[in-house]
Amino acid sequence: MRNKLRFIYTVVVVVLLLMLYFIIFSFSAQDGETSGSFSLTISRMGMKLWNGLTGGDWSSYMIEQMAAYFENPIRKLAHFAEYGVMGFLIHSLWMCWRRTSRRWILYSVIWVFLSAVADEVHQYFVPGRSGNIPDVFLDTCGGVTGVFLCILLVRLFKRIYRK
Numbered sequence: 583m584r585n586k587l588r589f590i591y592t593v594v595v596v597v598l599l600l601m602l603y604f605i606i607f608s609f610s611a612q613d614g615e616t617s618g619s620f621s622l623t624i625s626r627m628g629m630k631l632w633n634g635l636t637g638g639d640w641s642s643y644m645i646e647q648m649a650a651y652f653e654n655p656i657r658k659l660a661h662f663a664e665y666g667v668m669g670f671l672i673h674s675l676w677m678c679w680r681r682t683s684r685r686w687i688l689y690s691v692i693w694v695f696l697s698a699v700a701d702e703v704h705q706y707f708v709p710g711r712s713g714n715i716p717d718v719f720l721d722t723c724g725g726v727t728g729v730f731l732c733i734l735l736v737r738l739f740k741r742i743y744r745k
Contacts, residue, residue, distance in 0.1 A: 588678050588679065591678055592675060592678060592679075595671050595674060595675045595678075596675075598671055599668070599671050599672070599675075602664065602667060602668055602671070603697075605664070606664055606697075606701055607701065607704060610701050610704050610705045610708065610711070611704070611708060612708070612711075613708060613709045613710045613711065614708075614709065614710020614711050615710055617710075617711065618653075621653050621654075621656065621657045622649060622650065622653050624656060624660075625649040625650070625652050625653040625656050626645065626646070626649040628649070628652065628656065629645045629648045629649045629652065630645060633645060658720060661717060661720055661721055661724065662720055662721070662723065662724035662727070663724065664721075664724065665694055665697070665698060665720075665721040665722070665724035665725045665728065666724040666725065666727045666728035666731070667728060668694055668697060668724075668725055668728065669690060669691070669694045669724065669725030669726060669727065669728025669729040669732070670728035670729065670731055670732045671728075672690045672693050672694065672725075672729075673686070673687070673690040673728070673729040673732045673733070674732050674736075676689065676690060677732065677733075677736060682733060682736070687729055687733075690725070690729045691722065691725060691726055691729060693725075694721065694722055694724075694725025694726070694728075694729075695718070695721075695722045695725070697721075697725075698717070698718045698721035698722055698725070699718055701717075701721070702714060702715075702717055702718050
């Protein structure tokens with residue numbers, strides 16, 4: 583029964599990882615103008631939401647200025663989050679079949695790092711885009727955060743399960 587659950591979990595995680603890779607590389611395939619426009623639209627929606635939640639009465643000009651200001655940080659946060667999810671999923675997959683050790687943590691981080699490098703190399707060849715080493719670092723940090731969040735949650739669930 584336990585191996586059957588592991589197998590089902592593995593299939594689900596692999597499907598989620600494939601979907602995540604598809605999303606990441608689809609966004610990376612967008613040219614610079616399309617990508618920037620999409621990021622600005624998301625930032626604009628976020629500023630409108632924030633304005634509504636805080637009861638503000640910002641003008642359209644103020645919302646546009648705030649959206650432009652926060653567009654890059656939101657884009658970087660999205661990178662961090664995508665690769666955080668990747669690190670979490672990859673490490674949870676390793677943990678499903680192996681005991682956690684420094685070696686498996688390292689393997690998970692290397693996997694995320696190589697994925698980030700592949701993504702930036704891919705972007706280098708897309709018109710209006712470039713491959714950035716700082717983005718690889720940011721993505722890898724997101725992956726490391728995901729790995730350690732996975733370890734933390736597993737330890738928490740084990741503690742709760744033992745009681």
